[in-house]
Amino acid sequence: MKNYDLASLTKPLITAPLALSSLNLDEDYTSVLGFNDSTYRLTPRALLSHSSGLPPWLPFNETPLRTLLESDIPWGMHPLLRKAPEKLACYSDLNYRLLGELVALFADEDYLSLAQKHSILKPFPWTPGCIEIPPGPDHEAWQCIDPRVSIPPYNTSLPHDINARAGMRGHAGFAANPDEFKKSINYWIEEKFPQRMSREPIHGENGSLWGLGLQKLRTGTGSLGDLLSRIPLGALSEPLVIEGSSDHLSIDVDQSHTGDCAWWGHLAFTGPAIFYRPEDQACIGLLTHRKGPQGELLTQPQIHARRIELLGRAVESL
Numbered sequence: 001m002k003n004y005d006l007a008s009l010t011k012p013l014i015t016a017p018l019a020l021s022s023l024n025l026d027e028d029y030t031s032v033l034g035f036n037d038s039t040y041r042l043t044p045r046a047l048l049s050h051s052s053g054l055p056p057w058l059p060f061n062e063t064p065l066r067t068l069l070e071s072d073i074p075w076g077m078h079p080l081l082r083k084a085p086e087k088l089a090c091y092s093d094l095n096y097r098l099l100g101e102l103v104a105l106f107a108d109e110d111y112l113s114l115a116q117k118h119s120i121l122k123p124f125p126w127t128p129g130c131i132e133i134p135p136g137p138d139h140e141a142w143q144c145i146d147p148r149v150s151i152p153p154y155n156t157s158l159p160h161d162i163n164a165r166a167g168m169r170g171h172a173g174f175a176a177n178p179d180e181f182k183k184s185i186n187y188w189i190e191e192k193f194p195q196r197m198s199r200e201p202i203h204g205e206n207g208s209l210w211g212l213g214l215q216k217l218r219t220g221t222g223s224l225g226d227l228l229s230r231i232p233l234g235a236l237s238e239p240l241v242i243e244g245s246s247d248h249l250s251i252d253v254d255q256s257h258t259g260d261c262a263w264w265g266h267l268a269f270t271g272p273a274i275f276y277r278p279e280d281q282a283c284i285g286l287l288t289h290r291k292g293p294q295g296e297l298l299t300q301p302q303i304h305a306r307r308i309e310l311l312g313r314a315v316e317s318l
Contacts, residue, residue, distance in 0.1 A: 001177035002243070004287045005130040005160050006121065007268035008172055011096045013184060014115045015170045016213030017193045018103040019044050021118075025212075032105065033098055035066045044102065047095040048212040049202045053084050054094040059142045060168035061149060065094060073145065080141040089204030093163060093171040100170020111169040121174040121184050124164070129156030130175050131289045133270055134297040138162045160270050178243050181285050185239040185274070189283055194276040198264040207257055214264040214276065218257035224304075225261040227311050228275055228284070235318050236282040243287040246309045249302040271303055286310060 006013070019025075025045040030038045039053065046052040057080040058068055075081055084090035104111040112123050135154065142151055142162055152158075152165035159165050164172035176184060188194060194214065201209035201216050209216035217225035265275040273286040288306055290298045298306065 001179065002287075003122070003126055003128060003130040003175045003177050004181075004272050004289060005133070005268075005270045006172075006174050006176055006181075006272050007159070007161055007164075007270040008093070009266060009268045009272055009274060010121075010170070010172050010174045012194075012197060012213045012266045012274065013121065013188055014119050014174065015096050015099050015103070016048055016197055017118060017188065017191065018114055019048060019099045020193060020196055020212070022103055022106055023099075029098075029102055033066075033101065034064050038066070042098065044099065045200075045212065047099050048197075049089055049200070049210045050091050050095055050204065051089040051202045051210065052092070052095055052098075053086075054090070054092045054098075055083050056080060056090055056092045056094075057138070057141065057163075058094060059138075059145050059149070060097070060163040060166045062167065065098065077144045078137070078141040080137060081144060085205060089202045089208065089210040091204070091208075091210075093168075096171040097163075097168055098170070104169070115174070119174075119184055119187070120180050121176050122180070124159050124173050124175070125157040126175045127157065130160075131291065132156045133160050133290050134295065136160060136269065136297060176287075178241050178287055181272075181287060182239055182241045185241070185283055185285050189239065189276075189281055194264070194283070195278055195281075198276060198278050209260070211264060214266055217261050217263045217265050217275070218259065219261045220258040222304075222308065223257060224265070224273075224275070224307065224311060225257075225263055227308065227315050228263040228277070229261045230315050231277075231282065231318060233277075233280045233282075236280075236284070239283040239285060240314065241285040241287060242310055242314050244310050245288055246306045247293045248309050249292070249298065249305045267307075271306070273307060284311070284314070
């Protein structure tokens, strides 16, 4: 069976459950995390919902995050190097880096050890490796901070995400084949984690709504939420895992978000996705990848088109 780099699906499937199981969601962990008089909101609730005010991305080189944030960062030199907007949730790998640090600290145990106790997903290095995907934009952003720092080497047994390869825990670094993915989703639902994560939506950028680890999907032309809304209540008695690829990468259909729907989800940069509906605990996992027909890295609209096609086929068959 093929392995897929699950990338940021690590957040809802591993790190959020660990945090929900072990941390006081409303305790201020500012000083514990090495911040002094921080302007960021460093409670687990804020970190889970991406509403801490932390920027979306910074390179990981084992420097304490507070120290890095106070350094001379060239904001604006790359799209990943930007500050979070005020009073809006901003999807950030850094939130889950800090959650990973917190759960390990309070358990007095390594994050990976904790993760493997609560999940059958595979941490890197993977044997066999995952489907190869061309380098992403974090390569350029990494070197904008300090071009003298070498980028962690790449191969199919290591995460696509540079920060994960460099040792940053909590936000990426796990893989699965379809059977392992389905078993992990079953455990996730049985332990009622997605029910806890799909609540208390907070307004984010571009009209997004973030719960405690999952994003509320929107409906509208060309949206995943529109497709999922066609699935009748009770139609899925167990998690549905869809595996596949597609070279139909049309971006002709404009994606609009005109309203909310009952589904929540999370998308991985590498292609996989997970969708959950609290009313009937329906769940769909999507295993695909971001490699184009000529070996290129697909753009965001192209991987969206691939997801739409794969999910659309499944919806039509129900």
